[in-house]
Amino acid sequence: MSIVKKIGVAALAGMGLLAAGSASAAVITQTATIPTASTNWNIASAFNKFNTDLGPLQSIIISIAGSVSGNMKLESRDGAPTTISGTLQANQTVFLGAFTMVTNFPSITQSFGAAAFDGTVDFGGTSGVTFSSLSSSANNSATLLPTNLVDSLLYIPQFTCSALAATCGPQVSLSTQAVGTSAGQGAGNLTTEFNTSSGATLTLTYNYGVATPEPASMAVLGIGLVALGAYRRKRRH
Numbered sequence: 001m002s003i004v005k006k007i008g009v010a011a012l013a014g015m016g017l018l019a020a021g022s023a024s025a026a027v028i029t030q031t032a033t034i035p036t037a038s039t040n041w042n043i044a045s046a047f048n049k050f051n052t053d054l055g056p057l058q059s060i061i062i063s064i065a066g067s068v069s070g071n072m073k074l075e076s077r078d079g080a081p082t083t084i085s086g087t088l089q090a091n092q093t094v095f096l097g098a099f100t101m102v103t104n105f106p107s108i109t110q111s112f113g114a115a116a117f118d119g120t121v122d123f124g125g126t127s128g129v130t131f132s133s134l135s136s137s138a139n140n141s142a143t144l145l146p147t148n149l150v151d152s153l154l155y156i157p158q159f160t161c162s163a164l165a166a167t168c169g170p171q172v173s174l175s176t177q178a179v180g181t182s183a184g185q186g187a188g189n190l191t192t193e194f195n196t197s198s199g200a201t202l203t204l205t206y207n208y209g210v211a212t213p214e215p216a217s218m219a220v221l222g223i224g225l226v227a228l229g230a231y232r233r234k235r236r237h
Contacts, residue, residue, distance in 0.1 A: 028206040036199030039090050039180035046171040049161045050206040058207045060159055063141035066092045066200040068106040075121050075128035076114035077189035084186035085111040088134050090198035095175040096155060101142050108136035121191050176200055
């Protein structure tokens with residue numbers, strides 16, 4: 001094959017590369033806020049499904065940013081000094097139907113050096129303590145992939161549809177549960193009292209690909225077209 005013919009083949013290859021393009025990122029993000037309230041609660045949030053007419057779905061990300069807040073009271077009734085502690089915690093779980101999608105555990109731990117029991121359960125004095133206005137946060141996420149067999153069979157079909165964007169439905173529902181799991185530690189005889197509240201923000205993200213030419217592909221196409229033109233002129237002469 002002559003050099004000119006090789007360049008002509010390269011031009012065709014360049015045009016093929018341009019046609020194929022590359023997957024550039026496109027993102028659709030939705031959020032739902034669950035106000036802070038006393039645990040235990042279970043709240044459903046509705047999200048629009050992904051319209052597959054927009055392009056190939058690359059991944060679905062389900063995220064939760066959760067908080068825990070409240071008060072914690074501890075009283076050691078041991079006959080000797082000891083260190084007591086308490087953990088204010090909420091166990092948050094995001095469900096798709098009966099399936100667990102994401103778990104999250106916002107918590108905060110406080111400690112106190114308690115003297116021998118002073119005779120009064122008042123969460124104060126020398127053997128007790130009250131921690132007020134505590135708060136903490138945590139976040140977690142899960143990614144669903146079309147390339148994962150379990151995701152593609154069980155979960156992703158519930159998030160997708162094929163129709164005009166304005167009529168693509170019905171919506172997909174994610175249920176979020178917050179269970180108070182606050183607890184005290186450190187004394188054989190320990191009296192505790194907790195007021196645990198929790199809130200959360202859910203984020204549903206669709207990442208999908210749109211065929212767009214890369215700059216490198218455009219460069220290859222330009223060089224290829226010039227070479228192909230030279231090849232055709234040589235053939236005519």
